[in-house]
Amino acid sequence: MRIAIAQNNYIVGDIHHNLALIKASLQQAEQANADLLVLSELALSAYPPEDLLLRSDLYQLIEDALAELCQVASPVTLVVGHPEKIEDKIFNSASIISNGIILERYRKQLLPNYSVFDEKRYFTPGNENCVITIKGVNIGVVICEDLWFPEPTANCKVAGAEIIVSPNASPYYFGKGHRREAEVGARAKENNIPVLYVNQIGGQDELLFDGASIAYAANGEAIFTANEFAEDFVVFEFDPATNQISTDRQDSVQLDGEAEIWQALVLGTRDYIHKNGMTGALLGLSGGIDSAVTLAIAVDALGAENVNAVMMPFKYTASISIEDARAEAEALGIEFDIISIEPMYHAFMAQLEDKFKGTEPNVTEQNIQARARGTLLMALSNKFGRIVLTTGNKSEVAVGYCTLYGDMCGGFNPLKDVPKTIVYKLAEYRNSISPVIPERVITRAPSAELAPDQKDEDNLPPYEMLDPILKAYVEEDKSIAEIVALGFDEAVVRRVIWLVDANEHKRRQSAPGVRISPRAFGRDRRYPITSGYGRQFNK
Numbered sequence: 001m002r003i004a005i006a007q008n009n010y011i012v013g014d015i016h017h018n019l020a021l022i023k024a025s026l027q028q029a030e031q032a033n034a035d036l037l038v039l040s041e042l043a044l045s046a047y048p049p050e051d052l053l054l055r056s057d058l059y060q061l062i063e064d065a066l067a068e069l070c071q072v073a074s075p076v077t078l079v080v081g082h083p084e085k086i087e088d089k090i091f092n093s094a095s096i097i098s099n100g101i102i103l104e105r106y107r108k109q110l111l112p113n114y115s116v117f118d119e120k121r122y123f124t125p126g127n128e129n130c131v132i133t134i135k136g137v138n139i140g141v142v143i144c145e146d147l148w149f150p151e152p153t154a155n156c157k158v159a160g161a162e163i164i165v166s167p168n169a170s171p172y173y174f175g176k177g178h179r180r181e182a183e184v185g186a187r188a189k190e191n192n193i194p195v196l197y198v199n200q201i202g203g204q205d206e207l208l209f210d211g212a213s214i215a216y217a218a219n220g221e222a223i224f225t226a227n228e229f230a231e232d233f234v235v236f237e238f239d240p241a242t243n244q245i246s247t248d249r250q251d252s253v254q255l256d257g258e259a260e261i262w263q264a265l266v267l268g269t270r271d272y273i274h275k276n277g278m279t280g281a282l283l284g285l286s287g288g289i290d291s292a293v294t295l296a297i298a299v300d301a302l303g304a305e306n307v308n309a310v311m312m313p314f315k316y317t318a319s320i321s322i323e324d325a326r327a328e329a330e331a332l333g334i335e336f337d338i339i340s341i342e343p344m345y346h347a348f349m350a351q352l353e354d355k356f357k358g359t360e361p362n363v364t365e366q367n368i369q370a371r372a373r374g375t376l377l378m379a380l381s382n383k384f385g386r387i388v389l390t391t392g393n394k395s396e397v398a399v400g401y402c403t404l405y406g407d408m409c410g411g412f413n414p415l416k417d418v419p420k421t422i423v424y425k426l427a428e429y430r431n432s433i434s435p436v437i438p439e440r441v442i443t444r445a446p447s448a449e450l451a452p453d454q455k456d457e458d459n460l461p462p463y464e465m466l467d468p469i470l471k472a473y474v475e476e477d478k479s480i481a482e483i484v485a486l487g488f489d490e491a492v493v494r495r496v497i498w499l500v501d502a503n504e505h506k507r508r509q510s511a512p513g514v515r516i517s518p519r520a521f522g523r524d525r526r527y528p529i530t531s532g533y534g535r536q537f538n539k
Contacts (some may be wrong), residue, residue, distance in 0.1 A: 004034035009202035010046035040200040044082040047169030106130035172210040189220030203271030258429035268514030270301035280386035285309035287321025308335035370406025400503025416513025475519035
């Protein structure tokens with residue numbers, strides 16, 4: 001039996017677009033003489049459709065698309081995922097279509113409701129197994145979470161399944177592939193049954209799906225992994241007589257380390273912009289490491305002709321910052337402008353002169369600088385139709401080292417889930433491809449340049465200390481005592497945690513960004529803005 005898998009880059013809610021991709025995959029499967037084509041989870045609607053699932057008109061579009069697929073005269077049996085509504089219940093389903101009819105419909109049994117998942121908000125769990133027979137081969141169908149626990153696969157095996165196919169929409173984070181291999185490989189080995197795991201590809205708001213669909217032999221070993229961060233189509237041969245699965249494909253794109261993170265950020269940025277109907281981006285280029293890395297990501301994602309940057313100097317801006325920003329722009333071949341914020345700043349201060357009389361300068365004046373820059377960027381965005389990319393990293397976003405309506409202005413933040421220490425590694429990686437970030441941008445002490453001789457470490461612990469504390473508190477939910485036990489000074493830990501807790505209101509108003517960690521800000525980590533929980537720890 002020849003089984004094809006297609007990992008396509010769908011668009012949530014765009015049923016017509018997704019249907020066209022599915023039809024193209026069906027045609028490709030026919031040309032490859034495949035008997036069966038398996039797509040990713042909820043392929044017709046794409047994943048996650050969120051509250052679109054509450055719209056009654058969605059289901060008419062789905063039914064029309066399924067009817068159209070039934071009308072396709074294809075010799076290939078199709079496993080296609082879609083939402084299904086029966087009276088007041090909604091199911092995460094997969095229809096098996098053959099010779100113009102729906103042979104069977106499987107409804108996902110195990111619904112994840114943790115981390116970024118909200119499936120119990122929408123779906124009712126199914127309660128029946130699905131084993132279909134195609135060309136004399138018994139094929140079990142399970143969907144995503146069903147494969148992460150032993151029972152559904154074991155039940156399919158008991159029902160006579162000789163191979164398992166599994167549509168998935170498994171969101172990416174760095175290192176997720178190793179966990180998938182361990183879990184899914186275990187299902188194959190437990191049941192002595194080959195498994196085909198088909199994953200979604202592409203960016204969807206904060207979430208990224210990395211593809212990397214995998215075929216597992218009956219002994220639990222991964223025998224082939226499809227392209228990572230790219231669409232792919234692979235055909236496998238399954239021989240029930242020997243219980244073996246194989247493919248003629250030899251090569252695929254697999255990444256690790258900074259190369260993996262870089263491609264994740266590039267794909268997530270490109271898809272967010274393109275799927276929202278835009279082609280171009282602009283950003284403030286400060287001469288610092290964060291904006292330099294963001295610029296390189298934008299160019300790799302969109303092409304130099306679709307990116308422009310603006311340096312917005314003030315009296316505290318070092319000359320080398322302007323020089324380095326210009327060098328970055330020239331190295332990447334983008335449009336580059338210099339617009340001083342001095343006139344805007346002084347106009348603001350003149351209007352506020354009476355109200356500020358008798359007060360001492362403080363962070364207020366620094367924030368006015370940042371907000372003048374934000375106003376300039378948003379004006380250029382409105383005029384020329386390019387999305388503003390913000391440039392704050394996860395370390396800064398965590399502790400609120402950023403200005404609302406200032407450097408936080410923008411529609412998307414590629415570095416939102418990237419700690420500062422990783423930003424430096426990404427800069428080195430990108431320079432290994434081609435030198436686009438001046439070395440002194442990487443080696444200079446980071447500074448917001450909002451005050452004379454300002455350095456980040458005037459307000460924050462060194463990033464080498466800050467980032468592991470943040471990981472322990474934000475991603476691992478460790479207590480103060482547990483973090484101190486890791487070797488950190490208690491006063492420093494208490495201050496960092498207080499900063500994280502006190503700045504939830506900023507994060508709620510921040511642009512979305514690509515999720516690359518197991519616990520990102522946004523839909524993944526949901527803390528109340530108004531809360532007295534941490535006060536007893538921070539006195």
